[in-house]
Amino acid sequence: MIDNLPPLRDVIATHELAAKKSLGQNFLLDLNLTAKIARMAGDLTGADVLEIGPGPGGLTRGLLSEGARRVLAIEKDPRCMPIMAEIAAAYPNRLHAINGDALDVNPLEHLTPPIKVAANLPYNVGTELLVRWLTPPTWPPFWESLTLMFQREVAQRIVAKPGTKAYGRLALLAQWRSDPKIVLDLPPEAFSPPPKVSSAVVHLKALPAPRFEADAGTLNRVVAAAFNQRRKMLRSALKSVDPAIEDHLNAVGIKPTERAEQVGLEEFCALARSLKG
Ligand code: SAM
Numbered sequence: 633m634i635d636n637l638p639p640l641r642d643v644i645a646t647h648e649l650a651a652k653k654s655l656g657q658n659f660l661l662d663l664n665l666t667a668k669i670a671r672m673a674g675d676l677t678g679a680d681v682l683e684i685g686p687g688p689g690g691l692t693r694g695l696l697s698e699g700a701r702r703v704l705a706i707e708k709d710p711r712c713m714p715i716m717a718e719i720a721a722a723y724p725n726r727l728h729a730i731n732g733d734a735l736d737v738n739p740l741e742h743l744t745p746p747i748k749v750a751a752n753l754p755y756n757v758g759t760e761l762l763v764r765w766l767t768p769p770t771w772p773p774f775w776e777s778l779t780l781m782f783q784r785e786v787a788q789r790i791v792a793k794p795g796t797k798a799y800g801r802l803a804l805l806a807q808w809r810s811d812p813k814i815v816l817d818l819p820p821e822a823f824s825p826p827p828k829v830s831s832a833v834v835h836l837k838a839l840p841a842p843r844f845e846a847d848a849g850t851l852n853r854v855v856a857a858a859f860n861q862r863r864k865m866l867r868s869a870l871k872s873v874d875p876a877i878e879d880h881l882n883a884v885g886i887k888p889t890e891r892a893e894q895v896g897l898e899e900f901c902a903l904a905r906s907l908k909g
Contacts, residue, residue, distance in 0.1 A: 634663050634697040643688050656754020658823035660690045670694035672815050673750050673779040680743045684734040684751040689719050696723045704742045705729045752781035766805045767848040778836040787814050787832035794896050800859040810836040844901035851904040858892035865889045880906045
């Protein structure tokens with residue numbers, strides 16, 4: 633037992649929280665597992681934690697029982713708010729829950745550094761937020777680490793190396809400014825209801841500085857275009873980015889006939905610098 637609150641099955645029954653597909657709701661019901669995921673975020677004592685999509689609160693309770701100074705939980709489903717109020721009462725002054733869309737709410741006014749992020753989110757919201765968290769104009773970002781649950785296939789894209797099928801925009805943006813690692817694999821049965829595919833937890837630690845200099849917006853645009861048409865040669869895949877793309881590719885030593893999959897992070901950063909200059 634990690635706290636004196638009711639088991640998650642009882643919480644869901646009491647609050648009639650039938651899972652909604654439209655909100656990507658697949659809940660973790662094992663509090664030992666959610667505490668384990670919370671520990672993967674590192675030492676939480678003295679840190680504020682931003683949690684996106686707490687649902688019935690399994691991970692929230694894990695984060696609090698593992699010693700987070702404060703948790704800010706942003707949840708779109710209003711049915712979860714009475715559950716958040718019960719958890720807040722059990723952990724006085726340590727949980728602040730906001731009912732809203734994580735893509736719209738600015739959490740920074742409610743958080744004090746050091747800040748860690750933890751979430752088990754629907755896939756599309758998760759990747760969108762990940763890209764935002766990785767591409768602010770300046771670095772280091774507001775967060776020290778991200779501990780995020782993804783579909784296993786997405787997790788593999790985040791840690792992928794050049795020359796592999798999974799290599800693309802997510803790998804480049806993640807590995808440019810952080811050190812991403814898959815720290816836990818979870819089968820569908822770990823969730824209720826079980827999703828169709830396996831999941832994995834990725835831990836990303838923010839590097840003090842990006843591995844190579846580049847403008848975040850330019851790099852994001854270049855890799856998005858390059859991998860949008862990943863089978864094409866770069867000189868045609870990147871034509872939309874700059875009509876003189878071939879000159880830029882040659883200037884930084886990338887063969888214009890190369891495909892995106894073969895180009896490493898350092899070369900993409902050099903290309904972004906050339907385009908920006
Ligand atoms: N963290 C809980 C757990 O592990 O059991 C719930 C995980 S469930 C996969 C995803 C949660 O994110 C749901 O509670 C859902 O309502 C919430 N959610 C979906 N879209 C959201 C959004 N745009 N902003 C905030 N929360 C969202």
